[in-house]
Amino acid sequence: MGSTRYITSMGELTRKDNSLCFRKDGKNVYIPVENTTEIYCLSEVTLNTKLLDFITSNNIVIHFFNYYEGYSGTYYPKDKYNSGKLLIKQVEAYKDKRLEIAKQIVRIIGVNISEVLYHYYKHDKKEVKGTIDWIRKDFKERIDVVADVKQLMAIEGEVWQRFYGDFKYILPEDFIMNKRVKRPPDNPINALISFGNSLLYTKTISAIYRTHLDQRISFLHEPSEGRFSLSLDISEVFKPVIVYKTIFELVNNKKIQVSRHFDKKVNYCLLNEEGRNIFITAFEERLESVFMHPKLKRKVSYRTAIKLDCYKLIKFIMEDREFTPFSLKEGL
Template sequence: MRKTYYLFNPGRLSRKDNTLQYTAYDEQGLPEQVKYLPIEDVADLYVFGSLDANSALYNFLGKNGVSVHFFDYYEHYTGSFMAKEYLLAGKLQVQQTQHYTSRLKRLALARKFVEGSAFNLLKNLRYYQSRGRDVATEIDQIDGYVAALPFAGAVDELMGLEGNIRQVYYGAFDRLVPAEYHFGTRTTQPPQNELNALLSFGNMLCYAACLSQIYHTQLNPTISFLHEPGTRRFSLALDLAEVFKPLLVDRLIFRVLNKKEIQSRDFVQELDRCVLKESARKTVVRVFEERLKETIQHRSLKRSVSYQHLLKLECYKLTKHLMQMEEYKPFKAWW
């Protein structure tokens, strides 16, 4: 089975026969360690350090369907190299475009994404409420916003409700993690504290994971419904990520902080930003990968599927909706 590889150190990636050769550099920029990755074992690469590569290498990656996602020093997602869109189908692309240009069709899909996101984050809050954390006020407020979703008449209104839901949700974080962490307000560019740094990094991992699964379907990742196409290149991944961030990112944050897998010493507080140390990024990536591989018993399929496969199933469900085969219903956790 093909795997995701994460490159944290500066280094050089090159082709050696039918193998990827990765040479890591030390702090002085000298070759330190060489690893070989058989191309047939690589699904995609996440690059967090500076990477030297040439066009011949990217041609090799493209021919073998390997995507590369880039992140800067501050954990911001900066872009992707995507292999040729080999699965795009004309008929589906026409339908996807028509669902975007039709106000009612787009609104219906955008509403589904917000409903799925709200349901899953409420699931997180109710889990902690049942374990003695007082988040009842936040649950009631979010329920009120959810009740207003059917009456939103424009995508901008839905985005406003989604923003209100998130604001209330993040207001409960201080009661779900150890006392030394304080959320404050959501800050992204740059994140101002530990919780915001974890959220930004985790959200980017989730976005890239969704993009990778979209690429292996016939969907066009540039045509979205909740987020406006053009603000980000692959905006459909942002739509899907809304549904899965409460499960893949928020639960990860609660785990690593409550189990002290990451502590205050694992962050660097700079003049105007907070960033994770490399060791903390590796911990987040490890837990994120564990989560993607974790399996659940799927209610409809009657078999165990991984969270990573759930992302692809979500793409298939969206495809069926666009082709008018079956109404799209966002994934909602039942545990």
């Protein structure tokens, strides 16, 4: 998986000479640090401060997930990309241009949802046309006249609900979602969405960490204690493209199946280890898939597109250049 390492089973992660060593069931698996930028701990993993010191010196980020496959937190080396000048400008942008930035994020969420649905419309799922038409007219017009971020969040919530409502035309019956349930997910489709969104959120945390942006100062989501709210902002436009397209293809091609890849308990439903591994492989392949960037005149991966959105935001904050997040329609 290149720069990302996933640990999906219980064990101990230690430093062994100048490598990382994961010990599981009495066996050692060595992880080279040279091309590792982030590690995902998706099960109970034991580690110590000696390891964290080694991780810090090699600028590796570690993301931790809980029993319910939800994101718990991130360990990353002390900020070496700090910029006082950008921090001041980012705060000023929050005070003076928050609604402008937030509108662009929500507008592109709609564009990307519409593009994903249009793919299915072209493949004889004509029932999704109502949502596509609503996004292209009513949704767009309401964003233009909205007066504050709270109203904008309500419009964003509506576009997601309409999108979820069309799943019944795209997915087989055993993956139908009655409603979006997050903590913990209560059925297979909610389990896939929660896990996929958490992976994307942490990918965005890693991307922002390697820029001079401050994770805590967001524009669409309310800045709050205990979470990296800017990662929520930047990851949101990529959900239709990366998370949902991955889910639709895995389910419709029967690579993920209800009977084989989920653990269903009384109050929750989770991917089992085999299911997680299938999803992770497809998710990473989606991140590494490329498209031709019309401005850069070269092929760019979706992983790089996340980083480019961070740089677009920096240029808006520092140079007042137009900020338009990644659009599946425009390919940039």
